[in-house]
Amino acid sequence: MTDTPTPVRSELADGREILFFPLPGNVSRPVQDVRPLGPRPQSAQSEIRYDVQTGDWVAIAAHRQDRTYKPPADQCPLCPSPQGDSSEVPAADYDVVVFENRFPSLSHAGADATTLPAGVLSAPGVGRCEVICFSSDHTTSFAELSHQQARLVVDVWRERTEALLGMSGVEQVFCFENRGEEIGVTLSHPHGQIYGYPYLTPRTTSMLRQARSFADEHDGANLFADLLAREIDAGVRIVATNEHCTAFVPFAARWPVEVHIYPNRQVHNLIELSDAELDSLTAIYLDVLERFDRMYPTALPYISALHQYRPDRGQELGYFHIELMSVRRSATKLKFLAGSESGMDAFVTDVTPEKMAARLKVLGS
Amino acid sequence: MTDTPTPVRSELADGREILFFPLPGNVSRPVQDVRPLGPRPQSAQSEIRYDVQTGDWVAIAAHRQDRTYKPPADQCPLCPSPQGDSSEVPAADYDVVVFENRFPSLSHAGADATTLPAGVLSAPGVGRCEVICFSSDHTTSFAELSHQQARLVVDVWRERTEALLGMSGVEQVFCFENRGEEIGVTLSHPHGQIYGYPYLTPRTTSMLRQARSFADEHDGANLFADLLAREIDAGVRIVATNEHCTAFVPFAARWPVEVHIYPNRQVHNLIELSDAELDSLTAIYLDVLERFDRMYPTALPYISALHQYRPDRGQELGYFHIELMSVRRSATKLKFLAGSESGMDAFVTDVTPEKMAARLKVLGS
Numbered sequence: 001m002t003d004t005p006t007p008v009r010s011e012l013a014d015g016r017e018i019l020f021f022p023l024p025g026n027v028s029r030p031v032q033d034v035r036p037l038g039p040r041p042q043s044a045q046s047e048i049r050y051d052v053q054t055g056d057w058v059a060i061a062a063h064r065q066d067r068t069y070k071p072p073a074d075q076c077p078l079c080p081s082p083q084g085d086s087s088e089v090p091a092a093d094y095d096v097v098v099f100e101n102r103f104p105s106l107s108h109a110g111a112d113a114t115t116l117p118a119g120v121l122s123a124p125g126v127g128r129c130e131v132i133c134f135s136s137d138h139t140t141s142f143a144e145l146s147h148q149q150a151r152l153v154v155d156v157w158r159e160r161t162e163a164l165l166g167m168s169g170v171e172q173v174f175c176f177e178n179r180g181e182e183i184g185v186t187l188s189h190p191h192g193q194i195y196g197y198p199y200l201t202p203r204t205t206s207m208l209r210q211a212r213s214f215a216d217e218h219d220g221a222n223l224f225a226d227l228l229a230r231e232i233d234a235g236v237r238i239v240a241t242n243e244h245c246t247a248f249v250p251f252a253a254r255w256p257v258e259v260h261i262y263p264n265r266q267v268h269n270l271i272e273l274s275d276a277e278l279d280s281l282t283a284i285y286l287d288v289l290e291r292f293d294r295m296y297p298t299a300l301p302y303i304s305a306l307h308q309y310r311p312d313r314g315q316e317l318g319y320f321h322i323e324l325m326s327v328r329r330s331a332t333k334l335k336f337l338a339g340s341e342s343g344m345d346a347f348v349t350d351v352t353p354e355k356m357a358a359r360l361k362v363l364g365s
Numbered sequence: 366m367t368d369t370p371t372p373v374r375s376e377l378a379d380g381r382e383i384l385f386f387p388l389p390g391n392v393s394r395p396v397q398d399v400r401p402l403g404p405r406p407q408s409a410q411s412e413i414r415y416d417v418q419t420g421d422w423v424a425i426a427a428h429r430q431d432r433t434y435k436p437p438a439d440q441c442p443l444c445p446s447p448q449g450d451s452s453e454v455p456a457a458d459y460d461v462v463v464f465e466n467r468f469p470s471l472s473h474a475g476a477d478a479t480t481l482p483a484g485v486l487s488a489p490g491v492g493r494c495e496v497i498c499f500s501s502d503h504t505t506s507f508a509e510l511s512h513q514q515a516r517l518v519v520d521v522w523r524e525r526t527e528a529l530l531g532m533s534g535v536e537q538v539f540c541f542e543n544r545g546e547e548i549g550v551t552l553s554h555p556h557g558q559i560y561g562y563p564y565l566t567p568r569t570t571s572m573l574r575q576a577r578s579f580a581d582e583h584d585g586a587n588l589f590a591d592l593l594a595r596e597i598d599a600g601v602r603i604v605a606t607n608e609h610c611t612a613f614v615p616f617a618a619r620w621p622v623e624v625h626i627y628p629n630r631q632v633h634n635l636i637e638l639s640d641a642e643l644d645s646l647t648a649i650y651l652d653v654l655e656r657f658d659r660m661y662p663t664a665l666p667y668i669s670a671l672h673q674y675r676p677d678r679g680q681e682l683g684y685f686h687i688e689l690m691s692v693r694r695s696a697t698k699l700k701f702l703a704g705s706e707s708g709m710d711a712f713v714t715d716v717t718p719e720k721m722a723a724r725l726k727v728l729g730s
Contacts, residue, residue, distance in 0.1 A: 049616055049617035049718075050617060051615070051616075051617035051619075052575060052579070052588060052592060052616075052617075053571075053572050053575060053588070053589070053592070053615070054568070054571045054572060054575060055571060055574070055575050055578075056571075056617075056710065056711075056712070057617075057711070058617040058618070058619055058712045058713075058714065059711070059712070059713040059714070060713075060714055060715075060716075060717060060718070061713060061714070061715050062715055062716065062717045062720075063715075064713075064715040105705070105713040121616070174704070174705070174708070174709055174711075176704035176705070176708055177704070178703040178704050183701050183702075183703050184699065184700070184701025184703055185703075193704065195705060197709075197711060201705075201709035201710060201711040202709065202710035202711060203419070203708070203709045203710040203711070204709065206418075206419045206420060206421075206710075207418050207419060209420070210417060210418060210419060210420050214417070223417060223418070224418070227417060227418070250416070250418070251414055251416075251417075251486070252414035252415060252416035252417075252421075252422075252423040253423070254416075254423055303703060303704050303707050303708055304704075305704060305707075305708030305709065323708065325707065325708075334549065335549070336548050336549025337548075337702055338543040338548050338549055338550075338668060339539070339541035339542070339543050339558065339668050339669075339670060340470070340539070340541070340560060340566075342668050342670075342690065343539070343541055343568070343668055343670030343688065343690075344539055344562075344566035344567065344568045344569065344670065345421065345566060345567035345568040345571075346421075346422070346424070346539075346560075346562060346566040346567060346568070347421070347423045347424070348423075348424040348425075348426060348429075348470040349423065349424070349425055349426070350425075350426050350427055350428075350429035351425075351427065352425060352427050353414075353425070355427075
């Protein structure tokens with residue numbers, strides 16, 4: 001275990017929490033948020049509904065229809081607001097900052113905890129949705145961060161994972177980044193999101209089910225450790241390696257560009273990683289993102305998804321890793337999720353994983 | 366059981382099958398396809414790979430990278446080709462035509478049948494991908510078809526379902542339509558697709574698993590019949606009804622626009638529907654599509670997915686229905702599947718199903 005950074009806490013005009021995480025040697029000095037926001041209405045509470053057809057929960061957040069949509073750069077809500085009147089971040093500057101989403105899909109706005117016994121079809125969408133700004137520089141990107149800055153982001157993900165896991169009603173913590181207008185990102189300022197779901201997500205449920213079957217059939221062996229060992233052994237889909245981590249294109253990649261990053265030691269989440277492992281993870285993550293941006297004349301749109309597990313809730317078989325995926329299938333074309341994918345969850349890709357890996361491999365710096 | 370239409374069979378220049386389905390009283394007169402296509406290479410055979418993480422199969426069709434992409438209207442490959450030299454349909458005209466996709470995700474190009482015993486991680490992508498042209502009129506849409514023409518399409522879906530179920534290696538038949546550039550449709554001519562998968566798709570697997578659990582817990586009752594009865598009882602999400610069918614927005618809708626159409630009697634697939642039920646299905650399907658196109662100034666992009674089951678393979682609990690979904694969330698905005706959906710399969714929607722149903726309800730003709 002390494003030290004988690006201690007945030008400077010403040011509050012936005014409508015009562016939302018905001019947390020400033022300074023780099024070593026820097027000091028965060030929030031100012032007062034003077035915007036006339038008023039308190040958040042209870043109607044901001046979303047709802048979750050159980051789909052009996054599939055066994056999945058769906059979140060319905062009707063108040064999100066009015067969320068901020070592609071503001072001009074001089075009205076960016078994620079840039080610093082020195083007078084506390086022009087953005088979500090009331091401060092002259094910041095290194096990394098986290099705050100509750102103004103239009104949350106999940107929140108504690110109208111309800112505290114949720115219990116979801118079998119047979120319940122609907123419940124308040126209790127949980128947490130946070131925005132994390134990776135830098136105060138509006139025009140940079142994660143790939144362009146210094147190692148020190150990127151490591152701070154990783155440390156903040158780690159701190160927030162621990163914090164959200166401690167909140168009432170939160171079952172799973174998901175740190176992710178959506179990057180690029182092509183996938184609907186409405187704010188270009190480099191940022192990610194952190195969700196605290198009140199349920200185990202469908203993907204995590206499937207993956208834990210597979211891991212359980214594998215362990216039952218293989219004397220308790222770990223599915224993901226086995227998968228990683230086989231990828232290292234095969235070699236043909238490896239994109240990058242460093243002291244503690246391995247990045248590869250998965251054997252059954254669904255997306256035109258897809259890379260999974262695993263620490264070489266099985267841990268369940270960021271909290272369990274050592275200081276040296278966190279440094280390795282930061283380095284390989286930056287390395288992969290840099291390769292992404294060298295693929296085409298324009299920056300690659302991508303989704304980054306951190307898969308974290310909690311051994312205290314029977315998820316011992318989970319293996320922390322990051323899944324990166326992009327819809328770009330050529331310089332001018334995107335992959336769309338159409339009938340087969342959206343209707344039947346059956347992915348069809350036109351890129352061979354080995355070719356994708358070979359391409360990414362030669363794009364190293 | 367009603368009569369299925371008998372197609373006039375012909376062959377394209379590279380050996381692919383093409384089937385003409387005339388309206389009653391019309392005659393199909395294919396001409397020779399004189400394009401210099403040459404036989405299809407065995408390299409057109411795709412591969413399917415098993416994702417051990419999720420338990421899902423993924424199809425990898427590398428030859429599809431070069432598929433036809435937004436041709437000019439005068440080079441439409443789906444318009445009639447009177448001299449047999451200018452499109453995929455060598456005939457002066459046609460009513461409904463079906464042919465094997467030139468760039469198939471699944472085919473018998475290099476392999477015949479596939480067996481997929483547990484533990485197999487990769488296999489040839491055996492199966493069938495067909496294109497179905499709903500009309501020879503390049504500028505029309507499914508919603509604008511006459512009842513008679515739309516019924517012919519339904520009958521052809523039915524005929525192809527039976528035909529594909531009889532092909533070696535086909536485990537599931539999926540008729541669907543992708544409509545709209547917004548979801549990546551590269552040919553604007555009104556058409557759909559029919560896939561014969563060599564595996565049960567992930568969505569169907571989930572739905573049958575849920576149906577099995579429900580039956581076990583409720584004295585053998587059918588999950589989907591129960592769901593339909595509850596929707597009819599609640600009423601608030603019903604969009605349209607007619608003699609034999611019901612259309613409603615599902616309780617846990619994932620998409621900004623989503624409508625499910627069920628026949629009131631449980632059947633497993635189109636083959637089991639009576640003549641009167643097929644007429645009802647055609648009418649309510651046209652009705653829903655017409656409502657879709659009245660929602661916004663421009664035609665609604667949508668995916669239509671026919672869920673069919675085969676009782677001969679242990680799918681007795683399946684209930685044939687059509688799921689329609691759209692990514693359009695306002696006149697100017699689309700829903701994108703970003704981190705939560707693509708990374709965790711956890712859908713977040715900002716439209717309340719009851720409001721969506723009320724809106725669609727008043728858009729009837």
